[in-house]
Amino acid sequence: MANPSDCEQIKQIEKELLTNGPDAAAAKIQEYLDEWDNIPLNIAVTGETGSGKSTFVNAFRGILDEEDEGAAPTGCEETTLEVSPYPHPNYPSVKLWDLPGIGTPKFPADKYLKLVEFERFDFFIIISADRFRENDVKLAQEIQRMGKKFYFVCSKIDNTVRDEETRLRSRFSEERTLKQIRDNRIQGLEKLDIVSPQVFLVSSRHLHLYDFHLLEETLERDIPAQKRNTLLLAMPNVNPEIIRKKKEAFGSKIKYLASVSALIAAAPVPGVSFATDIAMLVSTVSQYQVTFGLHSKSLQSLARSACVPLADLRSVMTSPLCLNEINKELIIKILSCSLADMALMAAEEGFRYVPLFGIPAAASFSFISTYKALHTFLDMLAEDAQKVSKKALGFSTSV
Structure with a gap:
């Protein structure tokens, strides 16, 4: 359920879209996301x-x-x-x-x-x-x-x-x-x-x-x-509930990120939407990885603190997102393993050339593919964060 501030933001974005077009609406969403990340x-x-x-x-x-x-x-x-x-x-x-x-x-x-x-x-x-x-x-x-x-x-x-x-x-x-x-x-x-x-x-x-x-x-x-x-x-990931709440907080942002993707897809320039989506996915998934404590430095620190071998913590992680540096090649590789995700991306680019209805259809496919991909990546990392927490600190793995 959306909170009151989310509802107000959505109304402002809709107003910006109707008044000044997709570029202005995308900028408004990005402004909100930047504020969200930098509240003192x-x-x-x-x-x-x-x-x-x-x-x-x-x-x-x-x-x-x-x-x-x-x-x-x-x-x-x-x-x-x-x-x-x-x-x-x-x-x-x-x-x-x-x-x-x-x-x-x-x-x-x-x-x-x-x-x-x-x-x-x-x-x-x-x-x-x-x-x-x-x-x-x-x-x-x-x-x-x-x-x-x-x-x-x-x-x-x-x-x-x-x-x-x-x-x-x-x-x-x-x-x-x-x-x-x-x-x-x-x-x-x-x-x-x-x-x-x-x-x-x-x-x-x-x-x-x-x-x-x-x-x-x-x-x-x-x-x-x-x-x-x-x-x-x-907050440090000291129990499963904090990890669950972090996942929920990240999940609440996904609709905004997907909306930016859709609005950029409305621009009739081939290739721009795909490149922007990949860059957004890399940046966002990197933030997930760091916040869940699954990058190398955090794992090493946790292993020392919990007196658990680092290899034992790595052994319980199953997502390729946890064991590698997040970059565009890795994101594309993971997406390419899903026929549904690739079909959505192909459909987005294909519909761009259809007269009249092509751009709205491309924007819809862009929203769906970005929304789905981010939720998939978030699920992967939250699940591995719970497994690492259980291995290091002895907690359950409920996500």
């Missing part, structure tokens, strides 16, 4: 020195190796001395801002929000490695007073759980331990006058464990509708 999202990550802010910033952006390009520096000492933006490697309009620890001489608690330029952030994540302190609470109260959202994250929870297991031995229960930690943190914040605090237990080294998926769901629910897909596509 600014996430502030703050907390006291040594709380694990930088590690969380890296993990959220899918950077698991501190030596990787663009990684936020981490360490036992305070490594964040300035307000530092870290763009997402695949979606640069999404920035995580690693803020200096609150309460330092350069960033005193009473001037903190002004010094970090509070207004530019969509929401705040307040991180602590153990219990939340008075400065954390003061910051949360001030954020709340100024009308923005904040979330408490207990980091390094895997270390805490491991310590409890060592201490309790045979009496240890992970479920009970996590509940006690969560309840203690919530009660501590309530005693400091935070009403109904949202607390999430997270291991930045193992985002698929504990509460990260709950944090993702909460953020998705709380942020403005136009930014939800932006947040979702930038």
Whole structure:
């Protein structure tokens, strides 16, 4: 079902088509798609020195190796001395801002929000490695007073759980331990006058464990509708539901891409439509591959993090789109294996020369062939993303 913003866009495109013709309508669609891909999202990550802010910033952006390009520096000492933006490697309009620890001489608690330029952030994540302190609470109260959202994250929870297991031995229960930690943190914040605090237990080294998926769901629910897909596509693939939602988000764009294809096909120039369609398919499928974490660098990083041989992850992938660089030769080769797809393309070019009804028919065939191809490629990559997730992290493969 189309959402209200989609319906409004479709009306604007239809108006542009009737008023100024196919080229103007195609440009309008492309403008919408460009905006869709570049909606800014600014996430502030703050907390006291040594709380694990930088590690969380890296993990959220899918950077698991501190030596990787663009990684936020981490360490036992305070490594964040300035307000530092870290763009997402695949979606640069999404920035995580690693803020200096609150309460330092350069960033005193009473001037903190002004010094970090509070207004530019969509929401705040307040991180602590153990219990939340008075400065954390003061910051949360001030954020709340100024009308923005904040979330408490207990980091390094895997270390805490491991310590409890060592201490309790045979009496240890992970479920009970996590509940006690969560309840203690919530009660501590309530005693400091935070009403109904949202607390999430997270291991930045193992985002698929504990509460990260709950944090993702909460953020998705709380942020403005136009930014939800932006947040979702930038999220690491830590569970099957995120992969399913990414597939759904990409699927919602396909009708627009197919419409661009149809409008270009309305131009009476042989060969232009086919070349444009292939270029669009290459660009779009490359985005699918990167966002689902199926390109080489992401697979290597996942293999290291999950302690699974890279060859094992590659062995479960069946689509040629996952095992090769996405280029026009590969796309044409895959399309040529489908007689139906080739017949649609041939029909599009053939109808171009039919008087009167030829151009509308060519546009229709172009829409159908692009729409079908993109859904096929999206299905292939989403399915392999689920298989890789199951192999690395032990989840089911429901798409």
